[in-house]
Amino acid sequence: MDEKIKTLAEPFRIKMVEPIRMTTRAYREEALLQAGYNPFLLVSDDVFIDLLTDSGTGAMSQSQWAGMMMGDESYAGARSWIKLEQVVRELTGMPHVLPTHQGRAAERILYGLLGGTDRIFLSNTHFDTTRANIEFTGATALDLMPEEALDPETWMPFKGNIDLDKLETQLAHYGSERVAAVILTVTNNSSGGQPVSMANARAVRALCDRYGVMMVIDGCRIAENAYFIRMREDGFQDKSYHDIAREMLELGDAFIMSAKKDGMVNMGGLLCMKDKELSVKCINQLIISEGFATYGGLSGRDMEAMAIGLQEVFDPDYLHYRIRSTAYLGEKLREKGIPVIWPIGGHAVYIDAKKLFPAIPVDQYPGQVLVCELYKIGGIRCVEVGSMMFGKYDEQGKLIPASQELVRLAIPRRVYTQSHIDFVLEVFDFILELRDRKSGYRITYEPAFLRHFTARLEPHPGGG
Amino acid sequence: MATKITRRSWAEPYKMKMVELLKTTSRAQRIKAIREAGFNTFLLRSEDVYIDLLTDSGTNSMSDRQWSAFMLGDEAYAGSQSYYKLEDAIHKYYGYKYVIPTHQGRGAENILSQIMIKKGQYVPGNMYFTTTRVHQELAGGIFVDVIIEEAHDPNNLHPFKGNVDLQKLENLVKIHGAEKIAYLTLASNVNMAGGQPFSMENLKAVRDFTKKHGIPIIHDMTRVAENAYFIQQREPGYQEKSIREIVREICDHTDGATMSAKKDALVNIGGFMATNDPQVFEEARNLVVVYEGLHTYGGLAGRDMEAMAVGIKESLDDRHQHARVGQVLYLGEKMQEYGIPIVKPVGGHGIFVDARAFLPQLSQDQFPAQTLAAEIYMDSGVRTMERGIVSAGRNAKGENYYPKLELVRFTIPRRVYTQAHMDVVAESAALVYERRKKIRGLRMVYEPKYLRFFQARFEQL
Numbered sequence: 001m002d003e004k005i006k007t008l009a010e011p012f013r014i015k016m017v018e019p020i021r022m023t024t025r026a027y028r029e030e031a032l033l034q035a036g037y038n039p040f041l042l043v044s045d046d047v048f049i050d051l052l053t054d055s056g057t058g059a060m061s062q063s064q065w066a067g068m069m070m071g072d073e074s075y076a077g078a079r080s081w082i083k084l085e086q087v088v089r090e091l092t093g094m095p096h097v098l099p100t101h102q103g104r105a106a107e108r109i110l111y112g113l114l115g116g117t118d119r120i121f122l123s124n125t126h127f128d129t130t131r132a133n134i135e136f137t138g139a140t141a142l143d144l145m146p147e148e149a150l151d152p153e154t155w156m157p158f159k160g161n162i163d164l165d166k167l168e169t170q171l172a173h174y175g176s177e178r179v180a181a182v183i184l185t186v187t188n189n190s191s192g193g194q195p196v197s198m199a200n201a202r203a204v205r206a207l208c209d210r211y212g213v214m215m216v217i218d219g220c221r222i223a224e225n226a227y228f229i230r231m232r233e234d235g236f237q238d239k240s241y242h243d244i245a246r247e248m249l250e251l252g253d254a255f256i257m258s259a260k261k262d263g264m265v266n267m268g269g270l271l272c273m274k275d276k277e278l279s280v281k282c283i284n285q286l287i288i289s290e291g292f293a294t295y296g297g298l299s300g301r302d303m304e305a306m307a308i309g310l311q312e313v314f315d316p317d318y319l320h321y322r323i324r325s326t327a328y329l330g331e332k333l334r335e336k337g338i339p340v341i342w343p344i345g346g347h348a349v350y351i352d353a354k355k356l357f358p359a360i361p362v363d364q365y366p367g368q369v370l371v372c373e374l375y376k377i378g379g380i381r382c383v384e385v386g387s388m389m390f391g392k393y394d395e396q397g398k399l400i401p402a403s404q405e406l407v408r409l410a411i412p413r414r415v416y417t418q419s420h421i422d423f424v425l426e427v428f429d430f431i432l433e434l435r436d437r438k439s440g441y442r443i444t445y446e447p448a449f450l451r452h453f454t455a456r457l458e459p460h461p462g463g464g
Numbered sequence: 465m466a467t468k469i470t471r472r473s474w475a476e477p478y479k480m481k482m483v484e485l486l487k488t489t490s491r492a493q494r495i496k497a498i499r500e501a502g503f504n505t506f507l508l509r510s511e512d513v514y515i516d517l518l519t520d521s522g523t524n525s526m527s528d529r530q531w532s533a534f535m536l537g538d539e540a541y542a543g544s545q546s547y548y549k550l551e552d553a554i555h556k557y558y559g560y561k562y563v564i565p566t567h568q569g570r571g572a573e574n575i576l577s578q579i580m581i582k583k584g585q586y587v588p589g590n591m592y593f594t595t596t597r598v599h600q601e602l603a604g605g606i607f608v609d610v611i612i613e614e615a616h617d618p619n620n621l622h623p624f625k626g627n628v629d630l631q632k633l634e635n636l637v638k639i640h641g642a643e644k645i646a647y648l649t650l651a652s653n654v655n656m657a658g659g660q661p662f663s664m665e666n667l668k669a670v671r672d673f674t675k676k677h678g679i680p681i682i683h684d685m686t687r688v689a690e691n692a693y694f695i696q697q698r699e700p701g702y703q704e705k706s707i708r709e710i711v712r713e714i715c716d717h718t719d720g721a722t723m724s725a726k727k728d729a730l731v732n733i734g735g736f737m738a739t740n741d742p743q744v745f746e747e748a749r750n751l752v753v754v755y756e757g758l759h760t761y762g763g764l765a766g767r768d769m770e771a772m773a774v775g776i777k778e779s780l781d782d783r784h785q786h787a788r789v790g791q792v793l794y795l796g797e798k799m800q801e802y803g804i805p806i807v808k809p810v811g812g813h814g815i816f817v818d819a820r821a822f823l824p825q826l827s828q829d830q831f832p833a834q835t836l837a838a839e840i841y842m843d844s845g846v847r848t849m850e851r852g853i854v855s856a857g858r859n860a861k862g863e864n865y866y867p868k869l870e871l872v873r874f875t876i877p878r879r880v881y882t883q884a885h886m887d888v889v890a891e892s893a894a895l896v897y898e899r900r901k902k903i904r905g906l907r908m909v910y911e912p913k914y915l916r917f918f919q920a921r922f923e924q925l
Contacts, residue, residue, distance in 0.1 A: 044540030074510035
């Protein structure tokens with residue numbers, strides 16, 4: 001009989017390391033000041049543990065690096081392209097595959113064609129570049145989450161699901177003349193990396209069929225989503241993760257992916273669809289802005305690495321390790337009394353900064369306070385996913401806050417070890433001592449779109 | 465009696481460290497392949513191609529130093545060390561103040577055009593290039609060709625066919641006024657004219673004129689080192705200067721740049737936009753996140769920025785450019801020995817065969833260059849690119865442009881093929897030339913709206 005060993009160890013060992021630097025508190029305070037209190041503006045070398053994003057920050061396997069050496073850099077019809085196309089067709093069931101340099105390029109091509117000033121996009125939640133790309137065309141992006149899902153503490157098996165009643169209401173109201181597409185974001189990043197069930201996806205398909213509207217699946221984290229379906233949804237226990245993913249993706253009319261997440265690569269994106277006419281229009285746009293149809297702004301080696309990554313990501317040992325190691329951070333934080341979105345998502349832990357710092361007014365960005373303190377205390381970089389990222393202004397220039405003030409600690413794939421995570425946990429002991437903070441930050445510079453990337457802030461003169 | 469040595473050969477300043485095996489095909493296989501590809505070499509599979517001279521864009525071989533820098537890529541989303549290395553290299557060698565990386569050239573062209581062009585403004589330049597013009601037009605600009613007339617004549621031996629015709633430029637300003645001109649786009653080593661350089665003297669004169677009228681110069685510096693090589697070889701007063709010095713001098717006379725690093729900078733992917741104007745930089749920083757990625761990676765992996773920084777440095781080495789252009793000149797000499805009509809003088813990145821002279825029995829509507837590219841492929845598996853009526857596309861009214869130059873470009877990737885490969889290429893061109901009178905033309909059966917040459921399909925007449 002096999003011993004039931006509880007400790008989970010990684011199903012891989014380290015083949016190459018990159019040194020990281022520990023700095024002093026004084027150094028970090030200065031660095032943060034220079035960066036306008038925006039972690040996006042810190043230099044990577046000044047960061048000890050970088051949990052800013054899981055996008056393109058993962059470690060490739062030795063097989064992927066071997067694939068890199070086999071890259072065919074031909075401009076047209078590269079072997080590496082043919083390999084990638086084959087893998088993606090098998091994963092999505094879609095005949096038309098377009099490579100792009102990353103996700104937002106795919107978004108811009110598709111939503112640029114579908115959008116326009118009187119068009120509506122409906123989603124569980126639009127993430128930052130998705131929303132920006134849609135609004136750039138003049139269209140409106142509506143998020144349709146069920147009320148219960150907005151409660152951070154309720155355990156729900158599929159907290160990323162779209163609210164079907166709200167969806168039907170909008171579809172009936174606007175109709176196919178105005179609704180450009182329904183976008184199902186899988187897993188749902190903004191609501192805490194939460195999974196979407198197969199039943200929910202099937203229901204969306206049925207509604208889209210009834211109202212004659214296009215269904216798009218944004219599958220950046222499709223493998224992590226497949227894990228949750230197998231664990232939590234009846235009828236999938238014996239299916240492979242790849243097959244579960246394929247079953248969901250086949251429901252869509254189109255598929256968009258930033259391969260920098262579950263594609264396990266540092267650069268790459270995909271746009272796939274069933275409709276030939278649409279694909280022709282997309283390819284024309286692709287060539288203008290990205291590159292020829294058989295590379296789309298990617299090197300041959302990156303396409304090799306993507307093809308291999310899209311297969312590796314469905315390995316059961318890998319997915320188990322991935323989901324459980326993210327959960328480890330989340331569960332331990334929760335034990336300490338840090339308010340987190342529950343259940344823990346697949347790629348990140350989301351902290352409710354409003355609850356953590358109840359005395360900081362929302363227009364002083366409590367999330368940004370947590371982000372800055374984590375950096376100052378432990379050299380840890382993470383990102384605010386609250387009013388800094390999603391806030392807008394009304395006509396009087398007053399902040400319209402986001403629905404939640406969250407901070408995301410995103411875990412790059414196959415990069416950090418348990419000791420790194422234990423380090424992060426220890427830093428939170430010091431964060432707990434700051435719960436009575438009364439003031440935060442104010443913005444001194446911001447651009448019109450995607451402000452969180454380049455905005456600058458300073459401590460609010462309120463003090464305390 | 466033994467042959468007397470009359471010349472001293474030189475060989476490449478590098479040896480092979482890694483090879484990629486090539487497949488050979490039969491003529492029957494190639495005929496099938498080109499038919500399936502609609503007689504468009506763009507639509508062939510790479511594995512069916514023997515010597516791929518479609519383009520020098522991103523097809524270069526990196527050095528061991530670039531591969532080792534590659535392994536040091538910092539893949540952080542924000543503030544990557546690799547970005548700062550790239551920025552340093554651009555500051556050091558090109559001199560521009562502000563740098564925005566992009567995934568490749570057209571990414572930079574897109575952003576720059578949107579920022580600097582107001583609808584209805586004119587954008588003069590030394591001959592059109594495909595993606596440059598498309599992005600200018602999408603931003604509402606009107607491209608005007610101000611290259612010297614000699615550039616349109618494949619047989620004219622002017623040493624600097626990339627020069628701007630100051631009279632044409634002056635006329636444009638006189639007719640429309642300087643405020644109606646967004647900027648002058650100046651390409652080093654003009655691609656569509658046959659890889660032809662402009663002279664430093666011309667650049668200085670153009671700079672004087674544009675400065676007087678407040679017109680910025682944007683440098684398309686994709687092949688700047690090759691242009692610098694020709695200045696060093698041909699322009700009086702520059703023989704003792706290094707490529708590095710000449711490149712810097714060129715850049716210093718301009719206000720900003722776009723670059724596809726996939727050519728001179730010796731990488732497989734990458735580009736950037738550069739400017740000395742802080743306002744333009746500010747707008748670019750905000751626009752790049754929409755299209756490309758955060759301004760410290762612009763849609764590039766950290767490792768690719770590392771490789772670019774090293775590649776920029778390597779491209780400015782005199783021995784490297786001597787070997788690079790030397791290989792192109794070798795092929796050109798061989799072709800001329802066989803009597804094949806080519807654009808003269810030979811340019812920096814490829815041999816441009818004059819398809820109009822090669823196949824005089826065909827009218828331009830029968831796509832002589834497209835036809836010739838297909839014939840060369842069928843003969844030897846060598847892939848080339850059409851640079852004639854198909855590439856020129858249609859104007860805003862939907863009418864075909866009829867360019868004076870109907871060319872087939874044999875583009876040489878950097879540090880990839882050997883002298884033996886060049887011999888094979890020249891011989892194939894010679895064999896096709898011998899039976900040229902029997903060659904029939906093509907008709908276009910599928911035409912996409914933009915940049916049609918990439919995807920158009922043809923049938924034999």
